[in-house]
Amino acid sequence: xxxxxxxxxxxxxxxxxxxxxxxxxxxxxxxxAQFAEASDDFNPVHMDEAxxxxxxxxxxxxxxxxxASFGSAVVGTILPGAGAIYLGQTLNFHKPVRIxxxxxxxxxxxxxxxxxxxxxxxxxxxxxxxxxMDGEATVRVPRRRRPxxx
Numbered sequence: 001x002x003x004x005x006x007x008x009x010x011x012x013x014x015x016x017x018x019x020x021x022x023x024x025x026x027x028x029x030x031x032x033a034q035f036a037e038a039s040d041d042f043n044p045v046h047m048d049e050a051x052x053x054x055x056x057x058x059x060x061x062x063x064x065x066x067x068a069s070f071g072s073a074v075v076g077t078i079l080p081g082a083g084a085i086y087l088g089q090t091l092n093f094h095k096p097v098r099i100x101x102x103x104x105x106x107x108x109x110x111x112x113x114x115x116x117x118x119x120x121x122x123x124x125x126x127x128x129x130x131x132x133m134d135g136e137a138t139v140r141v142p143r144r145r146r147p148x149x150x
Contacts, residue, residue, distance in 0.1 A: 001020055001021060001022060002019050002020065002021050002078065002079055003021075003078070004077060004078045004081060005081050007082070008081055008082035008083075009080055009081030009082035009083040009084060009142070010079065010080045010081055010141070011080075011083075011141065011142050011143060011144050012112070012114065012117050012119070012141045012142065012143045012144070013143065013144050015080060015109055015112055015119060015141065016109065016112075017109050017110065017111060017112060018108065018109060019079060019108070019109045020079070020106060020107065020108040020109075021074050021078040021079035021106070021107055022074065022104055022105060022106040022107070023070060023073055023074050023077075023078065023104075023105050024102055024103070024104050024105075025070045025073070025102070025103050025104075025105065026100075026101075026102050026103075027062050027066075027067075027097055027098065027099055027100065027101045027102070027103055028099065028100075029099055031062075031066065032046055032047075032060075032062055032063065032066065032099065033047075035062075035063050035065075035066040035069075036063070039063065039065065041063055041065075043063075045057065045060065045061060046060060046061065046062065046063055047060070048060070057096050059098065060098065060099060061096035061097060061098055062096070062097040062098065062099070062101075064091070064093050064133070066097075067093075067097045067103055067125050067132065067133055068089070068091050068125075068133060068135075070103050070105035070125060071105045071107060071123040071124075071125060071133075071135075071137070072086070072137075073105065074105050074106070074107040074123075075107055075121065075123075075137060075139060078107075079107050079109070079121075080119065080139065080141045083141065083142040084119075084139045084140070084141055084142075085139060085140045086137060086138075086139055087118065087138045087139060087140055088137070088138040089123075089135060089136070089137045089138075090135040090136050090137075091133060091134075091135040092133065092134050092135055093132070093133050094131050094132055094133060094134070095127070095130060095131070095132040096132070097125075097127055097132055101127045101128075102127065103125050103126070103127055103132070104125065104126045104127070105123070105124070105125050106123070106124050106125075106126070107121045107122070107123050107137070108121065108122045109121060110122045110136065116140075117140055117141055117142070117143050118138055118139065118140055118141070119138070119139050119141050120136055120137070120138050121136065121137045121138075121139065122134075122136060123135050123136065123137050
């Protein structure tokens with residue numbers, strides 16, 4: 001596991017396939033309410049226990065994109081960190097995340113395209129060691145600055 005880079009972000013030349021980082025995030029009532037407000041997604045399966053208890057989930061679940069955002073937090077703050085720009089993301093949801101769960105978001109460098117300064121990251125979210133979400137992110141990563149020509 002890597003820690004955040006002292007500068008805030010890893011540059012392309014510092015990355016290698018297999019590097020991983022993770023973040024643990026508690027899923028709370030407050031986070032769900034804040035995400036609903038930010039996204040304008042007030043689906044009652046996320047907000048209303050009486051409604052949600054009558055669904056296949058038998059209770060409220062967190063927004064899928066709230067869980068996915070925990071992976072985004074790893075990408076933006078740890079690996080690669082500051083300066084990384086999302087170009088694309090695939091997401092596969094396997095199980096619901098609920099209030100009280102602790103989600104563990106892990107990002108692993110899967111491949112590096114040095115010519116394009118792009119990195120493919122394997123992204124997973126686990127709750128109690130069970131996979132709840134996975135996918136791949138493609139990000140652009142800053143390079144080492146080249147010296148100015150004289």
